[in-house]
Amino acid sequence: MIEILWFLVDSMLVLLLLALAWTTCSSRDVMRAVTLFIAMGLLLAIIWARLKAPDLALAEAIIGAGVSGALLLSAISDYPSTAITSHRSPLMHGIINTFTLALTILMSWAVWHGLNMSDGVRLSEQVSSQIPVSGVSNPVTAVLLNFRAYDTLLELAVVLTAVLAVLILNDKRADSAASSPLLRGMTRWLVPLLVVTSGYLLWVGAHAPGGAFQAGAMLAAAMILLQLAYPSIHRGFNLYLLRVLLVAGIFTFVLVGLWMMSANDDFLAYTPAWAGTLILIIETAATISIAAALTLAYIGGRPTGWETGDHVITGKEDAG
Amino acid sequence: MISTQLLYSLAGVGLFAIGLRATLLHHLLLPRLLALNVCGAGVFLIFIAVAYAGIEGMADPVPHALVLTGIVVAVSATAMALALGRRLESKESETMKSEAMKDE
Amino acid sequence: MIDSLAVLAVFFGLFFFLSGSIGLLRLPDVFSRLHALAKADNIGLAFVTLGIILLEPSLLNDIKLVIIWLLIMAASAVSSHLVARRALRGERDDD
Numbered sequence: 001m002i003e004i005l006w007f008l009v010d011s012m013l014v015l016l017l018l019a020l021a022w023t024t025c026s027s028r029d030v031m032r033a034v035t036l037f038i039a040m041g042l043l044l045a046i047i048w049a050r051l052k053a054p055d056l057a058l059a060e061a062i063i064g065a066g067v068s069g070a071l072l073l074s075a076i077s078d079y080p081s082t083a084i085t086s087h088r089s090p091l092m093h094g095i096i097n098t099f100t101l102a103l104t105i106l107m108s109w110a111v112w113h114g115l116n117m118s119d120g121v122r123l124s125e126q127v128s129s130q131i132p133v134s135g136v137s138n139p140v141t142a143v144l145l146n147f148r149a150y151d152t153l154l155e156l157a158v159v160l161t162a163v164l165a166v167l168i169l170n171d172k173r174a175d176s177a178a179s180s181p182l183l184r185g186m187t188r189w190l191v192p193l194l195v196v197t198s199g200y201l202l203w204v205g206a207h208a209p210g211g212a213f214q215a216g217a218m219l220a221a222a223m224i225l226l227q228l229a230y231p232s233i234h235r236g237f238n239l240y241l242l243r244v245l246l247v248a249g250i251f252t253f254v255l256v257g258l259w260m261m262s263a264n265d266d267f268l269a270y271t272p273a274w275a276g277t278l279i280l281i282i283e284t285a286a287t288i289s290i291a292a293a294l295t296l297a298y299i300g301g302r303p304t305g306w307e308t309g310d311h312v313i314t315g316k317e318d319a320g
Numbered sequence: 321m322i323s324t325q326l327l328y329s330l331a332g333v334g335l336f337a338i339g340l341r342a343t344l345l346h347h348l349l350l351p352r353l354l355a356l357n358v359c360g361a362g363v364f365l366i367f368i369a370v371a372y373a374g375i376e377g378m379a380d381p382v383p384h385a386l387v388l389t390g391i392v393v394a395v396s397a398t399a400m401a402l403a404l405g406r407r408l409e410s411k412e413s414e415t416m417k418s419e420a421m422k423d424e
Numbered sequence: 425m426i427d428s429l430a431v432l433a434v435f436f437g438l439f440f441f442l443s444g445s446i447g448l449l450r451l452p453d454v455f456s457r458l459h460a461l462a463k464a465d466n467i468g469l470a471f472v473t474l475g476i477i478l479l480e481p482s483l484l485n486d487i488k489l490v491i492i493w494l495l496i497m498a499a500s501a502v503s504s505h506l507v508a509r510r511a512l513r514g515e516r517d518d519d
Contacts, residue, residue, distance in 0.1 A: 010324055034350075048368060052379040055384060086346055100341040127380075152389065170403055182506075193495075
């Protein structure tokens with residue numbers, strides 16, 4: 001009986017997800033498509049929670065729906081028209097549809113076959129046995145920052161590369177129109193709360209769902225909110241500090257790795273006694289880096305005065 | 321009654337197919353970017369469905385970590401694609417304006 | 425006893441959410457849809473939160489749930505205001 005209910009819940013979630021994906025991809029208006037995409041991200045967060053992936057649920061809600069949604073919404077204004085039409089010929093339509101259908105059938109068979117063939121050996125047993133020496137008790141954080149720390153280092157490098165591309169290509173988008181006093185009021189309450197919650201997520205990532213990426217993205221969300229409420233706040237950024245913050249994550253990570261290499265003969269091989277502290281230090285630097293990177297990605301390009309280094313700090317324009 | 325793992329894996333395959341079809345059909349940047357993100361979401365779903373081990377058991381943390389990395393990388397790639405698109409768009413409108421002025 | 429009250433509260437909440445969603449789909453223009461969403465969803469959320477609080481043993485988590493409820497109400501109010509403002513002004517002050 002319980003299984004039937006769970007199956008009903010799961011099938012409803014799956015149907016809704018597929019429906020949202022279909023309407024996102026086949027919508028005629030860009031604004032509508034982006035809104036549906038944000039909704040799909042939130043539904044995905046619920047599905048992650050249902051599939052016992054709470055870290056991912058947090059990350060998807062903040063990054064996948066929040067930051068990504070804000071990015072896409074602000075990018076709509078870059079393009080002159082918001083109508084989506086497909087210019088492919090009917091023959092091409094037919095070819096693409098057939099190809100996709102064939103691929104779906106093949107992939108479904110592959111997935112079904114792979115699930116049947118699995119020999120039941122799960123990595124969770126291996127991870128659980130090594131958690132006591134990893135320095136944290138959240139298995140995902142242990143995997144992310146200890147067992148597969150090198151992947152996380154490369155991930156931070158990827159984020160930095162993307163932000164460098166954003167900075168090289170464009171100046172920031174023009175400041176948007178004056179914002180609403182209601183938004184400013186709520187921002188004044190919400191941003192300190194977001195900063196505290198981000199610090200909480202960073203701290204609690206060691207023993208409960210959370211961690212550096214969720215915390216960094218939440219800080220970025222706070223900065224995006226500030227940018228929306230006070231459109232000229234980017235003029236107050238200390239650009240030298242911003243550059244330092246961008247690379248602080250990778251710098252700290254590599255430094256710790258090299259230090260551990262000199263102590264234990266292997267890059268990023270933590271001494272078990274210090275593992276917890278080292279992970280916290282790396283996570284803190286990574287949080288700040290990710291926050292700076294995602295904020296710059298949202299701003300869309302070089303802030304005012306990036307090349308010359310002198311920028312105007314105006315606090316008077318939007319006081320209120 | 322298919323297992324939860326199979327149900328969500330098939331949903332992931334479906335998501336990937338929907339995104340792939342839309343990527344191939346459209347020619348503007350923003351719809352294709354959305355469709356690529358949908359593809360990515362489908363792949364993540366397959367990962368997490370395979371990592372799922374029942375309501376009582378512990379889910380596999382390694383695919384969780386991989387997908388977490390994937391989510392962050394996906395948003396960075398989206399940001400970079402949007403920056404490229406914006407630069408291309410401004411270049412195109414510059415070229416069209418200078419050509420229009422030459423025609424006059 | 426508490427469990428059945430909690431389930432009842434959640435079902436009430438779901439009913440309000442459902443009516444809000446039906447309003448979103450069926451009402452003619454932006455403002456009426458906003459009205460349906462904001463009002464119905466806030467009450468629905470209140471009932472669902474009440475149901476969860478009844479089921480939750482820890483007091484700290486109850487306080488967190490109440491804070492979450494208040495934050496969602498505030499966010500929903502501000503975002504409804506912003507959407508309505510934009511819809512009222514039309515396309516005039518585009519960014």
